[in-house]
Amino acid sequence: xxxxxxxxxxxxxxxxxxxxxxxxxxxxxxxxxxxxxxxxxxxxxxxxxxxxxxxxxxxxxxxxxxxxxxxxxxxxxxxxxxxxxxxxxxxxxxxxxxxxxxxxxxxxxxxxxxxxxxxxxxxxxxxxxxxxxxxxxxxxxxxxxxxxxxxxxxxxxxxxxxxxxxxxxxxxxxxxxxxxxxxxxxxxxxxxxxxxxxxxxxxxxxxxxxxxxxxxxxxxxxxxxxxxxxxxxxxxxxxxxxxxxxxxxxxxxxxxxxxxxxxxxxxxxxxxxxxxxxxxxxxxxxxxxxxxxxxxxxxxxxxxxxxxxxxxxxxxxxxxxxxxxx
Amino acid sequence: xxxxxxxxxxxxxxxxxxxxxxxxxxxxxxxxxxxxxxxxxxxxxxxxxxxxxxxxxxxxxxxxxxxxxxxxxxxxxxxxxxxxxxxxxxxxxxxxxxxxxxxxxxxxxxxxxxxxxxxxxxxxxxxxxxxxxxxxxxxxxxxxxxxxxxxxxxxxxxxxxxxxxxxxxxxxxxxxxxxxxxxxxxxxxxxxxxxxxxxxxxxxxxxxxxxxxxxxxxxxxxxxxxxxxxxxxxxxxxxxxxxxxxxxxxxxxxxxxxxxxxxxxxxxxxxxxxxxxxxxxxxxxxxxxxxxxxxxxxxxxxx
Amino acid sequence: xxxxxxxxxxxxxxxxxxxxxxxxxxxxxxxxxxxxxxxxxxxxxxxxxxxxxxxxxxxxxxxxxxxxxxxxxxxxxxxxxxxxxxxxxxxxxxxxxxxxxxxxxxxxxxxxxxxxxxxxxxxxxxxxxxxxxxxxxxxxxxxxxxxxxxxxxxxxxxxxxxxxxxxxxxxxxxxxxxxxxxxxxxxxxxxxxxxxxxxxxxxxxxxxxxxxxxxxxxxxxxxxxxxxxxxxxxxxxxxxxxxxxxxxxxxxxxxxxxxxxxx
Numbered sequence: 104x105x106x107x108x109x110x111x112x113x114x115x116x117x118x119x120x121x122x123x124x125x126x127x128x129x130x131x132x133x134x135x136x137x138x139x140x141x142x143x144x145x146x147x148x149x150x151x152x153x154x155x156x157x158x159x160x161x162x163x164x165x166x167x168x169x170x171x172x173x174x175x176x177x178x179x180x181x182x183x184x185x186x187x188x189x190x191x192x193x194x195x196x197x198x199x200x201x202x203x204x205x206x207x208x209x210x211x212x213x214x215x216x217x218x219x220x221x222x223x224x225x226x227x228x229x230x231x232x233x234x235x236x237x238x239x240x241x242x243x244x245x246x247x248x249x250x251x252x253x254x255x256x257x258x259x260x261x262x263x264x265x266x267x268x269x270x271x272x273x274x275x276x277x278x279x280x281x282x283x284x285x286x287x288x289x290x291x292x293x294x295x296x297x298x299x300x301x302x303x304x305x306x307x308x309x310x311x312x313x314x315x316x317x318x319x320x321x322x323x324x325x326x327x328x329x330x331x332x333x334x335x336x337x338x339x340x341x342x343x344x345x346x347x348x349x350x351x352x353x354x355x356x357x358x359x360x361x362x363x364x365x366x367x368x369x370x371x372x373x374x375x376x377x378x379x380x381x382x383x384x385x386x387x388x389x390x391x392x393x394x395x396x397x398x399x400x401x402x403x404x405x406x407x408x409x410x411x412x413x414x415x416x417x418x419x420x421x422x423x424x425x426x427x428x429x
Numbered sequence: 430x431x432x433x434x435x436x437x438x439x440x441x442x443x444x445x446x447x448x449x450x451x452x453x454x455x456x457x458x459x460x461x462x463x464x465x466x467x468x469x470x471x472x473x474x475x476x477x478x479x480x481x482x483x484x485x486x487x488x489x490x491x492x493x494x495x496x497x498x499x500x501x502x503x504x505x506x507x508x509x510x511x512x513x514x515x516x517x518x519x520x521x522x523x524x525x526x527x528x529x530x531x532x533x534x535x536x537x538x539x540x541x542x543x544x545x546x547x548x549x550x551x552x553x554x555x556x557x558x559x560x561x562x563x564x565x566x567x568x569x570x571x572x573x574x575x576x577x578x579x580x581x582x583x584x585x586x587x588x589x590x591x592x593x594x595x596x597x598x599x600x601x602x603x604x605x606x607x608x609x610x611x612x613x614x615x616x617x618x619x620x621x622x623x624x625x626x627x628x629x630x631x632x633x634x635x636x637x638x639x640x641x642x643x644x645x646x647x648x649x650x651x652x653x654x655x656x657x658x659x660x661x662x663x664x665x666x667x668x669x670x671x672x673x674x675x676x677x678x679x680x681x682x683x684x685x686x687x688x689x690x691x692x693x694x695x696x697x698x699x700x701x702x703x704x705x706x707x708x709x710x711x712x713x714x715x716x717x718x719x720x721x722x723x724x725x726x727x728x729x730x731x732x
Numbered sequence: 733x734x735x736x737x738x739x740x741x742x743x744x745x746x747x748x749x750x751x752x753x754x755x756x757x758x759x760x761x762x763x764x765x766x767x768x769x770x771x772x773x774x775x776x777x778x779x780x781x782x783x784x785x786x787x788x789x790x791x792x793x794x795x796x797x798x799x800x801x802x803x804x805x806x807x808x809x810x811x812x813x814x815x816x817x818x819x820x821x822x823x824x825x826x827x828x829x830x831x832x833x834x835x836x837x838x839x840x841x842x843x844x845x846x847x848x849x850x851x852x853x854x855x856x857x858x859x860x861x862x863x864x865x866x867x868x869x870x871x872x873x874x875x876x877x878x879x880x881x882x883x884x885x886x887x888x889x890x891x892x893x894x895x896x897x898x899x900x901x902x903x904x905x906x907x908x909x910x911x912x913x914x915x916x917x918x919x920x921x922x923x924x925x926x927x928x929x930x931x932x933x934x935x936x937x938x939x940x941x942x943x944x945x946x947x948x949x950x951x952x953x954x955x956x957x958x959x960x961x962x963x964x965x966x967x968x969x970x971x972x973x974x975x976x977x978x979x980x981x982x983x984x985x986x987x988x989x990x991x992x993x994x995x
Contacts, residue, residue, distance in 0.1 A: 106532040112742050113529065117520050117734075121741070149826075157827055160847045164829050168798060171832040194847050240516030244574065247480045248533035249506040265745035272748040298763070314762065322762060325755020389763070401763055428482040525734075 107250065107258030108265070115228065115266055124224050125273045129281065131220070132274075135212055136282045143203065155199040163190050185301055185393045192311070193296065204290025205283035206316050210323060212278045214386045217327045219363050221274065222334040222383065226355045228266045229338035231348040232259050233423070238346050242428060252424045256343070260416075263339055267331045275324055291317040299391025300400070319389070326385040333379065333408040334359070340415035343423050359383075366395040376403070379411040431458045433507070433614040434479070434582045439488030441474060449474055450638045451488070456582060456614040461604060463625035463646070464618035465722065466635030472618045473513065475635070476586050479616070480510045493581055506534070509580035511588065515571025519560040523551060523570050526559060527577065534578040545573040549603075565596040572603075583607065583615045589624055601628050622722060626650075634725055641725055650715045653724065654688035658701075659710035666706045673697045688713055786823030788854045789813065792839065793861040796912065797830035801966030802977045808912070809859055811981025816988065827851055835865045836892035843899040852900060857988065858909045862896065863889055867914065867934055868970070882930055886937055893941045901945055909948040910984055913938055915957040917970050949987060953980050 115121060146158055166187045170180060193200050201207060213221075233256075236242040245255055279288070297319065298310040314322075334355070341351040362380020375381055376396040385408075387394065388401035434456040441449040449471050456462050466472050477483040479490060481497055481504075490497040495504035517526045527546070531537040546555050549569040559567065568588065575583060588604065589597045605628065607613045619625050625632055626646060633643045642649070655677065660666040667684055670676050674693055677685045686697075694711060701708050716724075791797045791809045799807020806814070813826055829848060831838070839862050842848055852858065866889050900909060916931040918924060931954060939950040956979045957964055957972075964976035972980065 109738070109742065110529050110532055112745075113525070113738055114518065114521070116738050116741055117518075117525075156847055157825070157851060160829065160851060161827055164831060167831045239518075240514060241518060243477075243480075243482060243512045244516070244530065245533070246482055247505060247508065247510050247512070248530065249502040249535070249578070250533050251502060265742065265749060268749040268752055269741065269745045271752060272744065318758065318762070321751075321755040322759045323755075325752050325757075325759050328749075328752035329756055389759075425484075427484060428477065 104254060104258060107254060108261050111232075111258050111262030112265065115262060120228055121266060121269060121273075124227060124270055125277065127224065128270075128273050128277050132212065132278045132281045135215075135278075136208065136285050139208060139211070139282070140285055155201065156194065156197075159190060159194050159199070159201075163187060163194065166190070182393045185391070189299060189391050196296070198294055198296060198313075200295060202290055202293050203286045204293070205279045205286055205288050206290045206320060207293070208282035208286055209275060209278045210316070210320055212282075213274065213320075213323050213327050214390065216274065217323075217330055217386050218366070218383045219359055221271070221327055221331050222359050223356070224270050224274075225267050225331045225335045226338045226352060226359070228270070229263050229335040230342055230351040230355065232263055232339060233342040234346055234348045234351050237428075238348065246428060253420055256420060256423045260336075260339060260419075263335050264332065267335050268328060271324060271328045271331055274327075275320075291315065295319045297322075297389050297391070301391070301393050322389055323386045326389070329405070330383050330385055330408065333412040334383075336412040336415045336419075337379065340419045343419045373397070377407055379408055382407045432456065433458055433493055434616070435489075435491045436479070437489050437491075439475075439478060439485045439490060441478060441483065442486045448638050449478070449485070452640055453488075454633055454640060454643055456616060458581070458614055459608050459612040460630040461608045461615045461617060461628055463629030463632035464616060464635065465620075465622065465625050465632055468620065470635040471638040472635055473586060476510075476512060476584055476616070476618060479584055480508055480512060481505055482512065506578060507581045508584060509575030509578060509582070510584040510586075511568075511571040511575055512584075512586050514590070515567045515574075517559050517567065517570060517574070520558065522558050523555040523562070523566075523573075526570065527555075527574060530574050531577055537577050541577065541579075545576045548576065549573040564591045565593070568592060568596075568600070581614060583613050585615065585617050587619055588617060589619065589621065597624070604628060634722060636725075649721060653716045653721050655714050655716065656686045656688045656694060657710075657712040657714055658684040658686065658697075658708070659712075660684060660701060661707045661709070665704060666701055669700050669704055669706070670697060673700060683710075683712075786825060787816070787820065787856050788825045788851075789816075789827075789857045789859065790851055790855040791826075791828045791830055791859045792842070793830045793859075793912075794834045794865055795830070795832040795971060796861040796864060796980075797828065797859065798832050799977065800832060801968065801971030802974045804974060806977065808972075808977045808980035808984060811978055812859065812985045812988070815981065815985035825854075830861075833865055834862070836862050836889060836896060840892060840895050840899065843896065843903075849903045852903045852907070855904055855907045858900060858904075858907050859912070859984065860909065861912045863893070863934065863938065864914055866892075867930070868917075886934055889934070890937050890941055893938060894944075897941065897945045897948055900948075905946070907947075908988070909945075910951050910987065911938065911942050911948060912951045912980060912984065913953055915953045915961075915972075917957070917961065917965055919958065920961050951980075951984055951987065953983070956980065956983065 146161075166183050170183050170187070201211075233242075236245060246252060248255075293316040294313045295316055296311050297314055298312050300307045300310065337358075338351060338355050341354055342348070345351050345354075358380050362378070362383060365375060365378070366381045366384065373396060376399050381395050382399070382404040384392075384395075385401065385404055388404070394400070394404075432455045436455065437453050439449060439452045440447065452475060454462075464472050464475070474483060478485050479497075481501055484498070490504075492504040493507045495507070497504040517523075518529070521529065524542070524546075527542045531542055546552055549572055551566065551569055551573065554562065554566060559570065562570065568591070572585070572588070575585075585604070589600050592600060601624070604615055604617065608615050608630075617625070617628060629646055631643065631645050632649065633640045635641070657680070658666065658670065659682070663679070663682075663684065667676060670684060670686055674689060674697060675687045677687060679685065688694075694713070698708060698711060789809075789812075795801075797807060797809055799805055799810060802810075804810070809826075809828060809830075813824065817824065829842065829851070831842070834842075843852070866885065897909070900907075913935040914931050916924070916928045918927045921927070935950075935952065935954055939952075942948045942950040957976065962969070964972055964979065966973040966976075
């Protein structure tokens, strides 16, 4: 089995996919770093101070003003209200959630990339794991070795898991290394609040507690890894079912983007919460953002995602071991 | 002689349609077995069933005594194959490709890889990316890959496909030498009839999912030999020949009869001369497999 | 060479897989099995170090201070700041804590917030508008309220204004507070005369309140909008437009005297 996994990793590495992905991440992180820097500068210019309390207070007031303006949707209003309460909570407890530093940037970056960017990267690897063998004809050589089919598929799945963690790792390391140049490398022990739960329009702070930023990051990256695995598994299934890598990518892309769009407008369509793509923002639960649909919680989303992945895995293995290869 | 691959009454249905209708044949050690048939006759489907890519609906395939369906890994271990084109990983070098497949077969050493590379004569280019290989080199690398696990049965689907004439001849000699020297059973499918004729000991002719004939090449050709009579006048000669042997018809101004034996020819010749017929030539012609094929399948075309 | 790279990558992958798995386990333990009893409230590290030695301006109040109706978004506060920037080299810190539609009770609540108090404490100049929403309630109030009713509202407002000024003064007793008084956006309507009288009496009451406190200045705007009121109003006929805000801004700016770093 180790040999088989080695083979799969060899192919992934030699296709240069991992390096391309790392390069994409590096470029994006640089862009984000620059954007973040600009944003900080603008705020500083507007308010005339670097004191985070003043900045946060100003943000709260800005949010309150937005809440009072007419013509914003109910969903948005709810989202703003919850954010408002959270910001106030941070302010009242004298904690700066945005203290500059590479770890803070990492946190912001992973929270923003968990829904679309990271799944897209994972998709690039997972989409052609099986389908490229089918379209290149090499599947015939693989399946005529004295190795059981499920083992071959399992080795590919393990390779997918390994590359997924590599991608998450490269996001972590690159966002830390690049943003650190600008924001400095400290801030691992910054205390952060977690455990918010949302009940209707109210933010429940009963279980709120402080954890250091490194632990917070570990949690968020763990969740990002989980989400990536689920997306990877679904892509993997499509890769088994469909010979064309382009078609696999197309379908996954459509699903992921529709998820991003749906999450901002499905609050009235309740059964949409069973779709995997509206459940991808797991980090929102940690930071206490309003979920797209009422009644969604971290455990709910994780269960939904795990179920999707499990079904996809069963389908993949069943089809792959039973199928006639033409 | 020892039988290495035994196929018994294998059928395959796709939906309600039966594409393979009960095949039975077996391969002997050290022989080259040809698989001949037009496109759509079921050659490729059959080969894919032999290597475990497609599950037969019924019937058994056994390789060196192991049932392919029930003891897949043990049975497949004795098979080396190229199905259709030798598709390898273009982004890996030839050597890495071989290593890749070697890792999937127990007991293949570096030494063995070196051995097969030399056997197929790819020493000079083995560390180049497969992307840069010509079709002939890929074909050879494909065979090297098939030979890695020291198989007893080698299954090659269209091994000369896309090769130039020199390459075709080399490949033919190579395949023959594998059978004769290494005592492999080689199953070769081809749509090039001349190929099969030159390369194979026995041939199975397939049409519409059935084997219509299995025999040695020699035997098949012998059976269909013809005698061509260049004679004047034709009509008189024809009357005489009808009495002596079986006349098939006329072709290019010659009378065609079946070939029975040399004695028959001598006897007929004596009769013709007696009747004053001028005999300018008597020729015994072996048909090509092509003629044979057309005859057997009743005119079904082959590309 | 290639082999070593791949082995290295595979080891990194395996190690990170383990790391992320640990992350997931921590998630589950931290998010699902968190013991609510062990909540440790963060101890507030009050760091009231005044960071800027420059001029600190805090704006409070309602939509007028927010700048509603000015397409540039500045509002009178923006023009005041612009003017001050021209006059001084001092570093300037400016926070606008005004909330649209805010009435005096809400402002009182806001003033009780810790962070707002901290900022007020640092302020050198405080700009504020309040009372417009208490009186006009979006325009409907003046139309049908009886005299007695309006008097009652006024009394309530005066009390609240006292509270507001008291709160400000307890937090910061030397910043100059500019209280911008009301104008009458309805003065060219049919009942302009009556509404003007009401606005004047409110302004009078407010200026009386302001007079009770040290350096709280009541800035009149009533006169600025008395003639051609519509030229200075936004399309909602309630908030000032850019020109209107400019006039208020100019007036406020002219009252501000800079003691240090003046050009």
